[in-house]
Amino acid sequence: MPSKPSPPITIDAVYAAPGYLFRRMQQIAVSIFMEECKAFDLTPVQYAALIAIHTHPGIDATRLSAVIAFDRSTLGSVIERLQAKDFVERKPAPEDKRIKLLHLTKSGAAILREIIPAVERAQARMLEPLKPAERKALMGLMAQLVDLNNEASRVPLRAEDALEHLGKAG
Amino acid sequence: MPSKPSPPITIDAVYAAPGYLFRRMQQIAVSIFMEECKAFDLTPVQYAALIAIHTHPGIDATRLSAVIAFDRSTLGSVIERLQAKDFVERKPAPEDKRIKLLHLTKSGAAILREIIPAVERAQARMLEPLKPAERKALMGLMAQLVDLNNEASRVPLRAEDALEHLGKAG
DNA sequence: TGTAGATTGACAGCATACTGACAATCTTTG
DNA sequence: CAAAGATTGTCAGTATGCTGTCAATCTACA
Numbered sequence: 001m002p003s004k005p006s007p008p009i010t011i012d013a014v015y016a017a018p019g020y021l022f023r024r025m026q027q028i029a030v031s032i033f034m035e036e037c038k039a040f041d042l043t044p045v046q047y048a049a050l051i052a053i054h055t056h057p058g059i060d061a062t063r064l065s066a067v068i069a070f071d072r073s074t075l076g077s078v079i080e081r082l083q084a085k086d087f088v089e090r091k092p093a094p095e096d097k098r099i100k101l102l103h104l105t106k107s108g109a110a111i112l113r114e115i116i117p118a119v120e121r122a123q124a125r126m127l128e129p130l131k132p133a134e135r136k137a138l139m140g141l142m143a144q145l146v147d148l149n150n151e152a153s154r155v156p157l158r159a160e161d162a163l164e165h166l167g168k169a170g
Numbered sequence: 171m172p173s174k175p176s177p178p179i180t181i182d183a184v185y186a187a188p189g190y191l192f193r194r195m196q197q198i199a200v201s202i203f204m205e206e207c208k209a210f211d212l213t214p215v216q217y218a219a220l221i222a223i224h225t226h227p228g229i230d231a232t233r234l235s236a237v238i239a240f241d242r243s244t245l246g247s248v249i250e251r252l253q254a255k256d257f258v259e260r261k262p263a264p265e266d267k268r269i270k271l272l273h274l275t276k277s278g279a280a281i282l283r284e285i286i287p288a289v290e291r292a293q294a295r296m297l298e299p300l301k302p303a304e305r306k307a308l309m310g311l312m313a314q315l316v317d318l319n320n321e322a323s324r325v326p327l328r329a330e331d332a333l334e335h336l337g338k339a340g
Numbered sequence: 341t342g343t344a345g346a347t348t349g350a351c352a353g354c355a356t357a358c359t360g361a362c363a364a365t366c367t368t369t370g
Numbered sequence: 371c372a373a374a375g376a377t378t379g380t381c382a383g384t385a386t387g388c389t390g391t392c393a394a395t396c397t398a399c400a
Contacts, residue, residue: 002248007290009282011225014218017289018296019199021312024239025212027357028316029189031323034358044193045386048184055181062348067181068313069194076350078386098348100302119187120177126188129318132394134311141300141308142191148299149198159383172385197387204388215356232378241357247381268365337354 009125029126036122043068043084045078047119049085050104050112060093087111093132199296206292210285211255215240215248217289220257220274220282228271230263239323257281 007013014020033044042050050067053059056067061079065072079102080090087108093099104112127135177183184190203214212220218238222228226237231249235242249272252258257278263269274282297305 008284009221009224009286011218013334014238015291016309016313017293018312019203019214019293020198020218021309021316021358022192022196022296025312025319026192027239028319029192030357031321033189035302041224043385044189048190051179051184051195052181054179056332060348069197070390071178072349073389074385074387076181076334081385086236092294096348096396100349116177123187123189125322126319127315130315133194134314137307138311138315139186139191140309142188142195143186144304145297145300145308146191146194146198149195149296151199151200152198152295183383214354230378241359243380244355244357266366268379270379292376313346320349 032125033122036125037115037116040112040118040141042115046082047115049075049078049082050108053102053104054112055086057103060099064102082108109138118145151152184318202295203289203292206288206295207285210281212281212285216252217285219245219248219252220278223258223272223274224279224282227273230269230271234272252278 030044033047037047044070048070049064052064052067056063059067061075064070064073064079065075070078079088079090083090085107087103089105090100091102091103095100127138130138200214203217207217215238218240219234222234222237226233229237232242233244234240234249235245249258253260256275257276259273259275260270261273263271285338297308297315300308
């Protein structure tokens with residue numbers, strides 16, 4: 001019996017592949033974000049870091065990397081840049097000399113409040129070409145897929161587990 | 171009448187946002203690709219470039235950047251690395267001294283044939299957590315969204331337009 | 341208690357991604 | 371034909387994103 005035919009080696013196969021569509025959409029999403037938020041000079045990652053620090057004041061860098069699913073190595077330089085802009089401050093933890101605790105500065109909290117509407121606009125624009133029902137369906141499937149694939153990429157801790165030490169409500 | 175309530179400033183809002191889900195899924199997709207293809211030492215972008223050059227032999231760098239939706243500036247170094255591995259060669263175009271034409275070497279064509287099964291496995295793994303009908307729905311929505319958002323990110327030419335000068339069948 | 345192992349932040353090194361600029365070259369137009 | 375404008379590849383600069391390593395420090399166990 002004949003073996004399964006091997007797929008053709010053409011760029012068209014790439015265009016329909018999940019990996020290509022995810023890369024392209026990420027590219028588009030960043031582009032839209034930067035456009036809507038250009039007045040604030042904040043990247044998507046810097047924004048995520050600010051939000052996470054706002055939600056969990058006094059978090060350390062390792063836990064922050066888990067919370068926003070961001071590489072621990074790169075996070076150092078991200079925090080450095082946020083520190084240089086005076087949006088974040090790093091204080092050594094008294095009970096553990098290795099750890100540096102992260103807090104928003106007044107400026108950091110302020111810019112966060114100001115940028116939110118622009119971010120909302122950006123998020124809406126990404127899905128705008130779809131019909132409302134399709135947006136809902138896509139977001140549902142993406143949330144499901146990301147959750148079920150969570151182990152696939154190197155994130156040391158799940159967000160919830162990372163926060164067990166912080167006495168937080170909700 | 172009351173104004174629309176402003177959204178809460180918490181990290182949970184980020185987790186449900188399109189931008190976060192796209193970034194996270196891209197992260198996961200690259201991770202799966204690298205895992206399945208680690209024997210070949212090729213990145214997703216390098217793979218896309220090889221496929222595109224295979225489909226369009228003699229393409230130049232600017233058109234290649236349009237075909238794989240990849241930044242023109244970065245593409246130079248990508249090609250350099252492919253050249254260093256002896257997968258691609260660059261020849262000056264006789265009728266236009268600015269242009270360098272791209273071709274696969276024998277090694278390049280060979281590794282492309284060999285890596286295809288691994289790439290297929292990677293692509294399948296990305297969607298594996300979903301049910302078949304859900305995979306189809308997600309890919310349909312993603313293809314639609316990427317297509318309709320195509321103008322949103324800086325890709326100088328649409329792929330089809332970029333290829334008008336190449337006498338190609340199909 | 342003392343030491344093996346784990347954790348933390350920092351760093352080196354590589355590979356995307358993007359903006360903006362530039363000289364060399366080609367094309368268009370007066 | 372000459373000048374204006376467009377195109378091409380390249381570079382500098384910034385910001386992710388990843389692997390791997392390291393010293394300082396903390397924890398757990400013998």
